[in-house]
Amino acid sequence: MKHIKTVNQANLSATAKKGGCGKCQASCQSACKTSCTVGNQKCANEENK
Amino acid sequence: MIHKFRARGKNILLDVNSGGVHVIDDLTYDLLDVAEPPFAGECPPEAQERLSDQYGLEEIRECYSELRQLYEDGVLYSEDVYGEFADTAVMSPIKAMCLHIAHDCNLRCKYCFASTGDFGKGRKLMPFETGKAAIDFLLEKSVGRENLEVDFFGGEPLMNFDVVKQIVAYARSKEKEWGKHFSFTITTNGMLLDDENIAYINQEMKNVVLSIDGRREVNDRMRARVDGSGCYDKIVPNFQKLVEQRGDKEYYVRGTYTKYNLDFSQDVMHLYELGFDEISVEPVIEDPDREYALTEEDLDEIEKEYDRLVDRISQVKEQGKHINFFHFMIDLDQGPCVVKRLRGCGSGNEYVSITPDGDIYPCHQFVGHDEYRMGNLEEGTFREDIKKEFAGCHVYSKSSCRDCWAKFYCSGGCNANNYIYNGDIHKPYELSCKIQRKRLECAILLKVSEMLEEIEG
Numbered sequence: 001m002k003h004i005k006t007v008n009q010a011n012l013s014a015t016a017k018k019g020g021c022g023k024c025q026a027s028c029q030s031a032c033k034t035s036c037t038v039g040n041q042k043c044a045n046e047e048n049k
Numbered sequence: 050m051i052h053k054f055r056a057r058g059k060n061i062l063l064d065v066n067s068g069g070v071h072v073i074d075d076l077t078y079d080l081l082d083v084a085e086p087p088f089a090g091e092c093p094p095e096a097q098e099r100l101s102d103q104y105g106l107e108e109i110r111e112c113y114s115e116l117r118q119l120y121e122d123g124v125l126y127s128e129d130v131y132g133e134f135a136d137t138a139v140m141s142p143i144k145a146m147c148l149h150i151a152h153d154c155n156l157r158c159k160y161c162f163a164s165t166g167d168f169g170k171g172r173k174l175m176p177f178e179t180g181k182a183a184i185d186f187l188l189e190k191s192v193g194r195e196n197l198e199v200d201f202f203g204g205e206p207l208m209n210f211d212v213v214k215q216i217v218a219y220a221r222s223k224e225k226e227w228g229k230h231f232s233f234t235i236t237t238n239g240m241l242l243d244d245e246n247i248a249y250i251n252q253e254m255k256n257v258v259l260s261i262d263g264r265r266e267v268n269d270r271m272r273a274r275v276d277g278s279g280c281y282d283k284i285v286p287n288f289q290k291l292v293e294q295r296g297d298k299e300y301y302v303r304g305t306y307t308k309y310n311l312d313f314s315q316d317v318m319h320l321y322e323l324g325f326d327e328i329s330v331e332p333v334i335e336d337p338d339r340e341y342a343l344t345e346e347d348l349d350e351i352e353k354e355y356d357r358l359v360d361r362i363s364q365v366k367e368q369g370k371h372i373n374f375f376h377f378m379i380d381l382d383q384g385p386c387v388v389k390r391l392r393g394c395g396s397g398n399e400y401v402s403i404t405p406d407g408d409i410y411p412c413h414q415f416v417g418h419d420e421y422r423m424g425n426l427e428e429g430t431f432r433e434d435i436k437k438e439f440a441g442c443h444v445y446s447k448s449s450c451r452d453c454w455a456k457f458y459c460s461g462g463c464n465a466n467n468y469i470y471n472g473d474i475h476k477p478y479e480l481s482c483k484i485q486r487k488r489l490e491c492a493i494l495l496k497v498s499e500m501l502e503e504i505e506g
Contacts, residue, residue, distance in 0.1 A: 003077045003112045004119065007500050008381045010068035012390070012457060013130050019386030020134075022194050025232075026145035027394040027460075028412060032331060032375065033202075033236065033258070033303075038393050039458030039489065041385045044196070 021045050051126060052454030053078060056494045057359065063493065065454045067127040070381055070497060071119075076104050076112050086126040088117035135391055135445035140398060140436055143190040144197055147402040147413045148183055150175045150213055151204035155240050156280060158272045160305060160333045160341065166204040168404070168417040174209040175405035180216035182426040183403045188227050200234045202402075202413055207241035217253050236260065236303075238272070239284030239291075247291045255299060259288045262304035263316020263330065270309060271341070289324055301375060304330040307341035311350045314358035321365065321372055329375030332484055334414075334466060345480060352487045359491045363498070379458070379492040381500070390444075393460030397423070397439025411439055414465030421468075439464065439474070447475045449482075459485045 024044040050065040053073070060078040062071040073081075083096040092113035100109055119125035152173045154166025166172065184199070191197055199220065201213050213235070220231045235250060236258040250257055261284055262268040269279020292300055302325040306313035313330055320328050332351070335342040343351070358374065365372045384390075394400060397411030404416055407426035415421040424430035442464060444456040461467075462477040462485065470478035 001115045001118075003074045003108075004062075004115050005072045005501075006119075006124070007070045007072055007497050007504075008068075009124060010070070010382055010384075011124075012066065012068040012387045013127075015386035016131065016134055016388060020388035021386075022141060022144060022399065023196055024385060024389060026198055026400045028147075028396065028400065028463075032329065033413065038385055038390055038460040039379055039492075041389070042380065043383055043385055045386075 015043075018045065018047065050129070050452075050454060051081065053081060054490050056356070056490060057363075057498070059494065059497065061490075061493060061497055063454065064125050064127055065457065066129045066131075067124055068381065068384075068457065069124045069127070070493060072497060072501065074112075076100070076108060077116070079103070080109065080112050080116065084113060084116065086120055088113065088120045131387055131391060132445055134388055135443050140433070140440040141395070142192050142194045143187060143399055143401055144194040145200070145395065145400040146183060146187050146198070147200045147202050147400070148175065148180060148216070149203060149402060149404045149413065149416065150180070150201045150206045150216075151209040152405050153208055154203060154205045154238070155208065155275065156205070156238050156272055157275055157277075158238075160271055160307060160335055160339075162334055162414060163204060163416070170404070170406075170417055173405040175212060175403075177212050177215045177219075179403070179405060179407045179426060180212055181219050182407060184216060184220045184223065186403075186409075186426055188223060188229065191229065195229055196232065197229050198232045198234065200236065202236050205238050205240065206235055207237055207246060210241070210246055214249065232256075234258065238280065239287045240274075240280060242284075242287035242291060244290075247287075247294060250291065251295050251298065257291070257295075257298075257300045258329075259284075259291065259300065259302045259325075260304070261285070261288060261302050261320065262306070263310065263313065264319045267310045267316055268304075271305070271307065285323060292325060299327070301327050301329045303375075304328075305333050306330055307333040307335070308343055308347055309341050311347060311354060314354050314361055317358055317374060318361050326370075326372050327375075328373065331376070332481070334469065343480065343484075348480065348483055351484060355487050355491050359495060362495065366499075376488045377492040377495055379489070379496050381493070381496055387457065390457040390460050392440075392443045394463070396464050397421075397442075398436055411435065412465055414463070414469070418468070442474050447477055449477055449479075453482070453486075455482070455486045455489050458489050 027038050052063045060073045062073045083099050092110050097109050152167045157165045232255040234256040235254050238260045265281040268281045272280050302320050317330050402410045402413045409423040410416045423432045423435045444450040444461045447461045450456045450461050464474040466478050468474050
């Protein structure tokens with residue numbers, strides 16, 4: 001495309017299918033303790049990689 | 050829903066529901082203001098007319114067809130299909146715990162949400178028996194979860210370090226029998242670090258959070274000893290030693306910025322210059338009446354400061370050096386699943402805090418708020434109704450989140466902030482939201498710049 005450059009084709013809805021396994025870190029245990037940021041966490045499920 | 054923004058000479062377009070990110074030219078940026086889905090047929094004459102003084106008709110039509118293509122591919126204005134997952138939000142096993150190993154502290158930080166360590170409930174250390182009961186509680190409540198997390202928090206955890214070690218040993222002794230793996234983390238102000246506990250922390254703790262605000266004068270103004278003197282000179286060498294010996298293991302130096310240091314990008318860079326490259330500096334959570342609390346009138350300056358921080362971090366990276374700022378971390382491809390994004394940190398549902406008395410709270414920031422006391426380990430009580438309330442707390446239960454482009458990144462914000470500022474875990478605190486959105490734009494911008502470099506070489 002000439003006007004639009006797609007950087008990533010993430011599809012969040014696809015993550016719903018195998019999502020919710022609970023293997024990932026609880027968000028507040030990482031560094032913040034006062035502010036919730038979930039988007040910066042990693043998926044810890046090897047099957048999803 | 051889409052979100053677009055301009056920063057550092059780039060136009061960035063986020064498709065909210067898919068998480069897709071695009072870099073667009075000025076024409077596309079402007080066309081999105083005057084054209085709407087479903088982008089059917091030819092570009093509407095009124096849209097062409099509104100842009101015709103800036104762009105040629107041929108390129109407007111061409112751009113429109115590109116938008117239509119993305120829309121038809123389902124990657125632009127993609128559908129929100131997540132409501133059904135929210136509707137089935139159920140209680141989860143508890144997998145993470147914050148142990149308030151010491152409700153006491155050897156510092157008197159002015160902004161401490163723990164009332165300088167005791168959470169307003171008197172200075173106490175957690176006995177081993179309570180820690181042991183907490184581990185047993187976690188083992189029992191974590192059915193179906195293998196990875197368990199325990200964070201040693203305070204007050205200052207090193208004031209009760211023997212009990213930390215006893216609890217770690219006890220938890221490890223139970224791993225095989227229960228088929229679990231514990232990850233331990235600790236947050237410390239650094240005052241009591243010595244060779245022995247540094248070695249122990251570096252061996253046992255998966256992550257360590259080291260509290261320091263940045264420049265000496267900034268740190269010492271807020272992070273004072275009991276006699277009022279600052280702690281900077283004591284903690285910096287201790288933290289440097291710990292990090293130097295830590296190898297590749299995770300750590301963060303973690304600071305707080307207030308109205309006193311709205312130029313906090315200088316504190317981030319100061320920490321970097323001290324040799325720390327994993328850095329988190331976050332806005333203070335404080336009663337708006339306090340002199341150093343952040344208020345709406347600071348927002349403009351805060352936003353500009355995050356822009357300056359992007360510039361400073363970019364300069365470091367351009368030199369091929371490593372620096373990681375916690376709130377600018379984002380993985381546009383392999384981030385958390387949408388189920389996680391809907392509910393956020395999991396406080397009160399899959400994450401709880403335990404006080405030295407064995408009281409159970411949804412998280413460390415709820416401690417002392419009696420209406421959210423979930424139970425007590427010794428009494429054997431646990432209020433499932435509170436757990437259920439938190440399980441049902443997600444971006445779709447928070448009306449102000451529904452139309453926010455950032456909802457899948459912040460997951461409805463910090464429930465404790467919401468409660469403390471607005472008296473309701475479902476009502477996000479708008480100032481925090483605005484700061485969060487700015488940080489996310491910065492994070493997306495930095496990531497996009499990195500990805501473009503990879504693509505373009």
